[in-house]
Amino acid sequence: MNILNILQDIEQTDPEVYGRLDSRRSAMRQFSNLGKKLTVGGMALGLGTMFKKAYGQVTPASVISVLNFALLLEYLEAEFYRLALANVPFPNATAKQTFVIIEDHEQKHVKFLRAAISGAGGTPINSPKFDFSGAMGAGNGPFRAAFSNYPLFLAVSQTLEDTGVRAYKGQAPNLIGTGDVLEAALNIHSVEARHASKVRLMRRMMASSLRIKPWIVGMDSGIEGGAGGLVVANYAGEITTNQGGVEIFKIHPNVTFDIATESFDEPLSRGDVENLVKGFIVPGT
Amino acid sequence: MINPFTKATSKGNRQDDGLPENEQRRAFMRYAGASVAATALLASACSPDDTLNPQSGTRGARLGDTVKLGSGDFAVLNYAYALEQLEAAFYIQAINTGKISGDEFLLMVDIRDHEIAHREFFKKALGAMAIPALTPDFSSIDFSSRIGILSAAQAFEDLGVMAYNGAGRYLTTPIYLTLAGKIVSVEARHAAYIRELLVVNNFSNSVTPDFALDMAKKPSEVLSMAGKFIQEKFDLTGSGLM
Structure with missing residues (x-):
């Protein structure tokens, strides 16, 4: 900025x-x-x-509202990684260091957004309590092993980062004309994409799967089993190949269907994102 | 040489040769709700004495030529088109060196093709308002080693992220901002991946220490950094990007 x-x-x-x-x-x-x-x-x-x-x-309430929505997602990510660093059985120090870095970024994004909202005359929301099992506080949801099962942890991390990218992207038009505020949001958005890329690369190497790439292929999460089924909605729409009326598939001989989907990331609406993270948030907190 | 801009402008409309690309471009303009602005901006997309033909294949401009980006949102799109041309040309050359192998080769082929997709997207979306094909100058890049190629790739990707992040504030049409957002996160994915190939856990060492933000750069700053890789010169006068 x-x-x-x-x-x-x-x-x-x-x-x-x-x-x-x-x-x-x-x-x-x-x-x-x-x-x-x-x-x-x-x-x-x-x-x-x-x-x-x-x-x-x-300072338009809509701008404060967007920033508070971003703050909620940063609270969620920061707390997820804080707990992960304390609990996840990382296979080695290098893998753990990756998440020390990411956790540090999410904490800094929280600080940044809180300061920006307060300074602009708004009130930053407080962090709700989270249930990373995905059971809205019951603690027995489908992701309950995320902090004890390293591959599941990576899968949830990837999904949170990819979804964060989609969430920021979806809010950008609501910040059009806000200059520095928009630019700050974009500067966070691309950092979330860097995180997503790194976590995806770790999953590619761990699984030796060529279908898992630093970018999103089609609408595949690359996550196997039950957890894969639970994150389908997080990737819905990523398969599109039409961009603003221009068909990307075959726009050039090199541009296969996969390349067409990979080369553009897709936004999600605020409502969609709120639905996706609902299971992680304890209601009334 | 016939100047397609002049011809189209004198008719008060774009040429309609019935090609599918034209259909797609018009669809894009309709989608963006910008057809009126498009016609109005047609004249400013190119200087009056400019005889460069954007549709003339892979190379439309020459050493020493000055390229104007147009104005308003279209200047931003042309700016992005210029950067995507540069990135695509870089990866096409990088892949052909034979210095990148294994999994890195597989994923770098993907990156090359993403950049080609971005380049072709802007070319088609801008249609007659697109700047010409630019002439890269990669004489300062060391293509003889893996490290040389990856170092240049990192610089290009990080620059791309800074450029898109810095360009957002100049856009006034929501769909263009969304499209820029759809591309910049893919560039950031590339940047993080390339960084990892050079130094593990370096995926986001681009960020500021205080708030962990990527750094946006203004078009003038980006073009001065990218200038040594492009034979043509850019003139931002009247573009609104100063």
């Missing part, structure tokens, strides 16, 4: 922004002071504060 361009961005969409602030001069001074005083960790707060000062309370 290029925070130093924010006034310019606001000015482009709202030429009267400086009238809303005390004056351009004081706004700039305020801003450069922020840049000097705040640590890097405070910059998201600074960003939100600038929006709030410029617009009063009208």
Whole structure:
């Protein structure tokens, strides 16, 4: 996020922004002071504060809502990996280190989103309690072995990351025209895709399966057995080969059906994502 | 040389030669709700003295030519088209060196074909507004070793991610933003995979230390970094991407 361009961005969409602030001069001074005083960790707060000062309370509720939805998913991922690091029987230190890195990222995304929401005048949601067995708190759901069975853990991790990518992608149009906010969401979105790619590569090597790739083939999760059946909806729609009215399959001799599906990831709506993660969330918490 | 842009513009409409690609492009425009804007932007997609023909095969521009991207959302799409041309050309050459083998070869063939799919997508979607086929200059890349190829691949993929992430703010049409999002996450998957081939657990060492965000770059920054790999020059004047 290029925070130093924010006034310019606001000015482009709202030429009267400086009238809303005390004056351009004081706004700039305020801003450069922020840049000097705040640590890097405070910059998201600074960003939100600038929006709030410029617009009063009208940081659109829809934008805050999108950010809180993202925060819920980051809470979920962060807690999943925190528990995984404490419990999963990783086969070696290198494999564990992968998830130390990913867990660190998810925790940082939580911090970032909380700061951005607060600073923009919104209220960050608190984390609900999670049930990673997928039984909404009963603890006996189909994924109950995810922290004791390493292959199942990898399968759930892959599904969460791929679904996270789809969720952020689905929200991007709701942030159109928000400049730095959109860019920040995109900058998280691609990190989730990096995670997904790495976990998929680990699964490819573990299973020696050429059908599991760092990218999504068709609408296959590449997950065998009962768990595979449970994540079908997480991959629904990934098989599409028509992009904005352009058919990708055979658009060039090299572009097979699989290549056409792999080369574009598909979004999911907020409602779809909420349904997919519902089993992991304890209601009323 | 006949300039298809001028011809189409003087008629106040695009050429309609009845080809399937045209049908698909029009479908794309309808889908995007942008046919009016498309016609209006036609003239600005190319400078008046530009005689480059975007449909003339694999090579339409020459060393020293200046390429204008058009304006508005179409400038962003042409910008992406330029980068996808570059990536596809890179992987086509990389695969042909024989330096990549085994599982890495299988997956790099996939990556090459993804980039070709992206390139062809933009070409078809932009139709007559597309910039010409660009001429790559990979003389600074070491294609003689696996490490040289993978290092360049990592640079291209990370640059692609930064470019798409930085381009999102310039888009005003939701469907284009979604399409860019559909592509950038695939580029990020490539980037993470290539990084893993060089150093294990390096899949996301691209991110900022504070909040673990990928870093977006402005089009002007990206094009100055990518410039040494393309013989043509870009002129962003009037594109809205400055």
